[in-house]
Amino acid sequence: MKHLSFSACYFVLFQLFFQTAFSQTTKQITLEDIFQKKTFTARTIQSLPSMKDGKSYVSTRYNRDGEKYLAKNSYSTGEEIGMLYKETDLIYNGDTLELSAEFSEDERKVLLSADEEPLYRYSVKANYYVFDIASKKITPVSTTGKQLYATFSPDASKIAFVRENNIFIKDLVSGDEKQITSDGKINHIINGRLDWVYEEEFAFERAFFWSPDSKKIAYYKLNETEVPQYSMTVFDKLYPTQYVYKYPKAGEKNSVVSVHFYNLTDNSTTTADIGKNPDQYIPRIKWTASSNTLCILRMNRHQNKLEYLLSDASTGRSKVILTEEDEQYIDIEKERLTFLDNGRQFINVSERDGFNHLYLYDLNGKIIKQLTKGDWEVTEVYGVDEKNGIIYYQSAEVSPLRRDVYSIKLNGTKKTRLSQREGTNDARFSDNFQFYILSHSAKNTPPYLTLNEKGGKLIKVLEDNNSLKKTIREFGYQNAEFFSFKTSGKLNLNGYMIKPANFDPRKKYPVLMYVYGGPGHQEVSDSWSSSARPLWFQMLAQRGYIIACVDNRGTGYRGAAFRQVTYLQLGKHETTDQTEAAEWLSQQSYVDPSRIGIWGWSYGGYLSSLCITKGADIFKMAIAVAPVTTWRFYDTIYTERYLRTPQENPEGYDQNSPINFADLLKGKFLLVHGTGDDNVHFQNSVMFSEALIQANKPFEQAYYPNKAHGITGGNASIHLYGKMTRFIEENL
CATH class of the missing domain: 2.140.10.30 (Dipeptidylpeptidase IV, N-terminal domain)
Structure with missing residues (x-):
């Protein structure tokens, strides 16, 4: 029988006392809440595209009988002004097709799909149908096999689609199909x-x-x-x-x-x-x-x-x-290439000055005007109101952690910030740019959707998520706190931390770090996430763990120099930064330096694998899910963008491959992969396993049969997070 040390016994007793006291006043988050009950799902409003008149938008709603329908809403009031069609209009051969807002240009027809079948990670082939809103008639696009990417022609007279790697055109007037x-x-x-x-x-x-x-x-x-x-x-x-x-x-x-x-x-x-x-x-x-x-x-x-x-x-x-x-x-x-209707100019973004900014060009490619400038990045372009000479965009001007919505004249003057709430703001504009629907969230605040006039005047609150706010209070959500620290190279890195419930700064807590860390990516941002991962972090915080996440060098929204420093040597600086982040955490009075773990998925699994090998002295445990373990196994476009080819840069591939450092493994390690991963192949984990075996290093591994990169379907997700939870509790 395994005997516990005095300190271990003390910690177990402390956890039992802590959890008992905490549970008397707060509901406990469970994996069932996260994956099955969907207890923490944020409410949003489906669809919301603008109609061509610029005065109305579309939303999905339910009537008193629970029937789903597509509504037309007024921008000026936010009120429903009509029903476009309802679910019972979409019955074809006994089956009810899914509602859609994929309109033809004249908004008289809608494209529907059924029997969807995923291909790769994003593409879907399906049986497509054309629904005539006025007549309620449903017509199949084709009856000789499923189609991909069915798309209306601008004049709404035809639909083009792909089948068996060929392109077809369906004439909606004659009914003819041409290959x-x-x-x-x-x-x-x-x-x-x-x-x-x-x-x-x-x-x-x-x-x-x-x-x-x-x-x-x-x-x-x-x-x-x-x-x-x-x-x-x-x-x-x-x-x-x-x-x-x-x-x-x-x-x-x-x-x-x-x-x-x-x-x-x-x-x-x-x-x-x-x-x-x-x-x-x-x-x-x-x-x-x-x-x-x-x-x-x-x-x-x-x-x-x-x-x-x-x-x-x-x-x-x-x-x-x-x-x-x-x-x-x-x-x-x-x-973000946008050609203006005047036929003489286009808008695009460029990093030519080190940060992503808006430029106005003529059709010969000559820069007419740099519209935005500064040590910050434009992150999205919403559109151009040519009539009034205004472009609408999103940027990280206030902070790389936050996003705001702006407008600026096409001559570079009158820049106006349209969003006022601190956090992450996103917008969807009416076709004539007279109205917009603004979505706001923050790290600790669920989405808040409002309808606004062009000048910023609030018309209506569309969704406040007050019920979710009540739920997270009942479950004792711990607010994430942002922090930054200075590395040995005198560079500030951003992070966030979730402290345990009833946090006592006089006590020592274990830390679980989460990392993604890939080029251009960002995890540390002031935005709400309804995905399983942050909910799971809250569950672990309830159980006495500090959760920490740091964006290393190479990540996004801090300019080209910060992002491109990892060029030709992926993994090197990222591992150093995550290790230094762990060392900084270990120096905090409330952290137990002997119990720091790290985990990640995909690129994060790659970095976790490097941290438990090359940076093993600081980490007690690591979990790597679907990791790249050598860039020689990954695809051309992504890998060569950052490393060039293995023939040109063999050192860049091999000097930061976890496979080549298996003999350095210390601490507890869990390696997880889906055998049906078409993105990061199962081969990565198989070969890393072999390297660990040949180095005679103990580790644990789990494979998920036929599961793709996201390891979803059936009970796969809840099983995986249950396994990771037990591994953390046993080893951290």
């Missing part, structure tokens, strides 16, 4: 959609786009024939099956991408000139105000040179109008 590409073949040629790595890393799915006049379609074609295949075993039958797909790992061949124009008038196809180098990326294409001019963004494989091409849809001829270069890399996800 406009014919060379699509699984794992070889893709038309109108993306391969795995483009979808995952360039963050979009549909790869075809209607021209403004509905007479052309611009689309991607990807030839992935030479891309190496990855095979995952699916444990679902007597003899397991194999899921095989193309996945280019760092240094391997990518798909060869081309861009094409299909002309509906004469059924011709033209190829855009994107240069002769097949080893490049086309991370975006976008129509200008002209239906004959497409903007194509071209990026080299190193991702440090981005060119803007204007391509003639009739001839395919292209010209470069703008080139941006960076010594490290360009983050394409920051792109």
Whole structure:
């Protein structure tokens, strides 16, 4: 029988006393509350898109009988002014289709979907239907197989979609279905959609786009024939099956991408000139105000040179109008390209001065005006009111931890802050920019939604989440506290801390650190999160743990220099910063320095693995969920953006791979992975396990059969968090 030391016995007795006293006045958070009862779900208002008149918006509501319907609401009052359609209108062949606000441009039709089937992490194929609001008629888009990305033409006369890697057009007037590409073949040629790595890393799915006049379609074609295949075993039958797909790992061949124009008038196809180098990326294409001019963004494989091409849809001829270069890399996800209706100018964001800011260009790529400037970042662009010459955007000007909504004139004057509450603010504007719905939250404050006039006047509170505020009080939520500390390199890092209930600064508490820490990411922000993770942190705080989280170097919203310092050596500075954060915590009078643990998921699992090996002296335990354990196993676009290829930078790959430091493991370690992870392959944990075994290091591991990167479905989530809870309680 295992004997407890005096100090351990004291701690157990203290916990029992603490929990008994605490439970007399406060409800205890359980995993069932988090994952099954949804006790802490914040209320929001579904849909809320603006209608074209600029005077009304759409919301999803329920009538007295509990029936769901789509309502039309007045911006000027916030009141419901009509019902567009209800759930019982959407019965087709005995099945009720889901409500949708995916309107055609004329707002007379709505696109509905059913029988959805996920592909990769984001794409979904389904049976799509067109619902005519006036006649209540429902028409299937196609009856010969599920479709992807069904999309109305701007004139609402047609729908384009993808099936079996080819593009089709459905004429809504005649009912005819036309196939406009014919060379699509699984794992070889893709038309109108993306391969795995483009979808995952360039963050979009549909790869075809209607021209403004509905007479052309611009689309991607990807030839992935030479891309190496990855095979995952699916444990679902007597003899397991194999899921095989193309996945280019760092240094391997990518798909060869081309861009094409299909002309509906004469059924011709033209190829855009994107240069002769097949080893490049086309991370975006976008129509200008002209239906004959497409903007194509071209990026080299190193991702440090981005060119803007204007391509003639009739001839395919292209010209470069703008080139941006960076010594490290360009983050394409920051792109917010907006072509003005005047046909002469466009808005975009750029880090050319070290921070992400708004610029106004002419159509030759010349900068007319830098609209925003300062040591802070523009984080979103909501739109441009050309009539009044105003652009609306979100930024972190007040603090990298917070977000506010602003407007500024297109000449760079009259910058106005529209949001006033401290925290994180987001907005959805009416089509004419006369009204906006403002969403506010803070780290310790659930979402608060208001309807406002252009000048900022409050029209109506749409949702205050008072019931959730009452619930979190009943469950004794502990407010997160922001802090910062100075590293050995004299750099301030931001963090937050959740202290245990009935916190006593004279006592010593165990600390569980949470980390993600990947490039451009942010965990330490003044915003509410309804995800399971922060709820679980509250449960652990009730049980006597301090929760701490620090954003290391490489994370986002503090400028390019802060983010790009990890270039060519992912993991090095991040591990140093997390270790120094743990050391700083250990020096606090209320922290037990012998009981500091760390955990993370994905990139956070990678850093947790490094911390328990390379930084093992400070950490008593670690949990790594779905970790990358060597960047040699991860995809080209993400990995090479930060490390270049393994052939060019082998040290950058190997000097911070947990696999190569398994012999340094100290403390308790739990390694978790889903066997069906198509993103961070199970291979990462298998090979790390083998390295730990060969180093004769004790550790625990758990695998979740057929589960993807998020490890969800059935009881997977509650089981995983239960396992992690027990591991923490036993080892911290």
